[in-house]
Amino acid sequence: MQYPTVSLHSYQRFINEYRQNSPLRDKPEGVLRGQGEDPLNRVRPELLRLIDDWKKTIKKIGDSSAKKEELEGELSSQLFRVLESLPVSMLTDSDFWRYISSEYFFEFTLWRDGEACALASFGASSSSVNFDCVPFRMFNRGLIAFTITEDINDLEYAHIPGTDLWRSHILRVLTSYSASMSQAILDEYKEGKLPTAVVRDVAKSLRKSRANIVFEVLDLDQSAEILTREISKTLASLNR
């Protein structure tokens, strides 16, 4: 098996040149890693279709950040469906995600996170990509939804909008290793029982609970009970 990769340095150089409006800029060339068949070739048409769909949609939704967030959620489930069949060794190689970012998601990233967005949005701030990298965070959003439902045709959880909720309180924290706790948080948030004003404090309380409790072993009822308790405590402390 072989697959395309983009090194951190070449991607950083390209982004720098792009931002300086250098006329010489070329997208970083994908360097093949390994030998044999490239599994990405099987899904390239679907990736292109996904990007084409996005380009058609942006004309309708304009510059609304709420609409952008909604669209990212919808595309997350589609991206997960397209890429989930790839070998795990590809999906856990940061240089592969930099290739996906540069080849397919560069313009999308600028649109989503802004022209002046951080290098991390491209997966180009450090050797390992993190959850600020747009396609990587979208894939993991789909993965979390799939872990909750275990049904590739039902990834509705990925569509629940909430930029800060997803980034700061699900993807970036260990809580998201627990499908039941992720589901409980998303259920409460969707139903309006986890107001934006308290989500940060609740997430902090959950982090403290996690020091003593292994969230991965909890079922949904148990996770929901812990979450409800933390929400109540937080609301009470804020006199709401």
Place this chain on the structure above:
Amino acid sequence: MIIRSESRTIRPFEGLSAAENIFSRTLLVIDGKEYEPGSLLLPGNQVRTSNLTIKTSTNLKEVQQACSDAGVPHKSARYVVFARSRMLRKSTIIYDHPVDRKDFLESIEIDRLAEEKLVFGDQSGFEISAALILWDALDKQPLKVSNPGTWLGRARFRIRPESDFSSFSPLHLDKPTRERLGLREGTYSHILIQDDILLLEDLSDGVQVYLDEDVLNLLLQDESDGMAKAIQTQLAVNTITSIAQCIAQELKASSKALEDVSEEIGASRFIRKLAADSKIAPDDLLEMAETSPNLLVSLVESRFNLSNAIERLLKEN
């Protein structure tokens, strides 16, 4: 009026010493070699293909006694082995054994092919934990565990590849990068540390080390060269001391003690490991980083005078 707030991670339970003792003896056997809990650096192919076995170093009678000491009925507790992918948000439970059932496995072999591929196929590493866990809710009593999921004892093994690029491998410092970082021409090296370092589970996500691109290219040509080793050593010393200073400053700015920072946070593991290797208390190390940075530099230089030792320390954290 100055308001000072503190938060501490506490385990407000009694009767856990037997469980803690059990898990201090838990071992991970990798291709026949035994490892104690902590961070383990392995060759990349071993991360991907090695045979893994949890050696519990205990028996059912001892596990049941640990439950009794904690006031937990045997039917309400389980011995659990679970694992997490390092890069993807995926975890899996490999083994969960009710403590009132007889067929307890003292060695738990992990069948990598049958287990979750997104966890054990992660080429950037994974984490395996063994724990004794309260499975059912119990009536609340002072100093007794009662919430389901509460662990009585736990051992964690973090497996990382030796060639872990996500550690502190230096990045090229070229003209555009200098401009982007606001550095002057001729800057030779730069260590960039994010200000949310006390929140990062993986410290390397928040630290970037830059080295002049020509120097870095020379280094990469022959890393075993004497000069290359000296440069690497100096860079590693600078990186370690800068990170330690930054952590000390952030703790002070947020009025926190090291105990307030969960062991899941990379900064906590970093300071504890550096302090242990330097044979001083973590709090003393932090005070030194804050008040006598030159002494800290000397300490790091004297303790880690070999580049490979420093590199190992960096990669482990």
